[in-house]
């Protein structure tokens with residue numbers, strides 16, 4: 001399997017004996033995972049824990065016990081120590097977007113460079129123009145469609161260019177050309193990319209896919225085998241539901 005880190009680098013993402021409660025739900029209990037591969041898919045039913053896993057890796061959730069680290073930094077360490085290590089594209093773009101216009105939102109991703117907001121807005125505009133999207137620069141985010149907002153979130157993440165990129169249901173609102181474009185960009189990305197999705201064809205070719213079930217890895221291996229195992233399980237469950245209805 002290809003690695004995104006050299007042997008001397010720390011493990012990109014490491015979770016040890018993690019227990020996570022959200023509300024009164026036990027989402028993870030004693031979950032241990034090492035995520036080294038350059039492309040990893042995350043699949044599983046609604047509520048199986050995919051978004052929660054991403055939130056843990058980004059440090060948005062604190063485990064009740066156990067540890068999560070990214071590139072050697074504990075996710076509960078000071079944010080300044082974790083700049084550039086991990087970034088996430090949220091399932092709902094409105095949870096990610098802060099600024100009113102596209103160029104301001106993209107300029108935020110450049111802000112760690114310490115340059116002025118004006119310079120970063122110009123750079124953001126150049127990125128948009130290079131992609132044939134210059135006309136989006138001054139558009140109000142609220143005037144974009146859901147899929148277009150998802151596109152902006154992807155661009156923001158690419159501009160920030162963290163070492164590990166987490167994409168939570170990134171294809172859900174994209175049209176067919178948008179999905180094809182994102183597949184290609186994922187293929188080309190130099191970073192570690194982890195994709196959570198219900199659209200299995202987007203991760204079937206990945207070197208590793210993890211099938212989460214009730215917060216545990218029910219399947220973990222090459223994308224083709226794990227996707228096939230999940231599909232077979234879903235088919236069997238649908239069949240038994242049909243038998244119960246008949």
Ligand SMILES: Nc1ncnc2c1ncn2[C@@H]1O[C@H](COP(=O)(O)OP(=O)(O)OP(=O)(O)O)[C@@H](O)[C@H]1O
Nearest residue numbers: 022023024025027045046047048049050051052053
């Ligand atoms: N804010 C919250 N408060 C309480 N419980 C939550 C919260 N968010 C998620 N949960 C619970 O945590 C569990 C895991 O949810 P999570 O959102 O991680 O699942 P998921 O695999 O991403 O699902 P989906 O495929 O629907 O996106 C579920 O039982 C869910 O009900």
Ligand SMILES: [Mg+2]
Nearest residue numbers: 050051052091
């Ligand atoms: Mg989710």
